[in-house]
Amino acid sequence: MLPAMGHGVDGRVARTRLDLAAAKSVATTLQALATPSRLLILGRLREGPATVGELAEAAQMEQSAVSHQLRLLRNLGLVDGVRQGRSIVYSLYDNHVAQLLDEAIYHAEHLRLGAPDRPAAGE
Amino acid sequence: MLPAMGHGVDGRVARTRLDLAAAKSVATTLQALATPSRLLILGRLREGPATVGELAEAAQMEQSAVSHQLRLLRNLGLVDGVRQGRSIVYSLYDNHVAQLLDEAIYHAEHLRLGAPDRPAAGE
DNA sequence: CTAACAGATGAAGAGATGTTCATACAAGAC
């Protein structure tokens, strides 16, 4: 009862050894989720579409900073923005993004339970 | 047909808005998966326990570099290493790690299908 | 037209990150 082979959420199995190219690709995408600011933005987007201003408000950061991060997320295909009047409304690109986000949050929070975070405390 | 609310792999739902603390926590963990070298290491461990030397071989990196990354992964609670003679055998800490890895790879690779990665090519 | 609002973008700087090099530590071989 120790599945060394990875098994996905619905039966899919990842059996091919991760090669360098794949690792780079995955790393690039995961890095998009590996920052508090972007997670806050995506977290807000998970609740529904929002303008840049609303995202800045939700993430408590400057408009410019949000815009920079949105560009990154856009280039990676994680979000999409459409103009609506003066505003631009952003939303998660598709369900893969939403799922990845949810699963990342779920697992990450569970993993933190046993994670000291700080190297050593003893002395 | 547009689930704004996130839904996890087996029904669990992430409904609480991600606050800054949670975002930081998740980001920290995800960052561990957001680098090619660490993904290669974890990818190898997904196939079963391995010594530092084997990991260095699999990831094509120097022993020292592997050791540094292993410390990081250890501190985050993603891997665990036990001494066996002269070697130290590492393995994924638990199934959460394996699952997170699998799902990250799965989603990330699917997302890359529509991701240009490079800003603009025209000219 | 001009003014105001909403975002995007480039440059620059502070900080974080990952690798390498040299060295230290631990365990077994002799």
Next chain:
DNA sequence: GTCTTGTATGAACATCTCTTCATCTGTTAG
């Protein structure tokens, strides 16, 4: 004990990342 193998660790350095500031583009109001 010494030597060799396997791993950890610290310092240094190059690189990348994220934010801020100033400015520019695009849209609507007057």
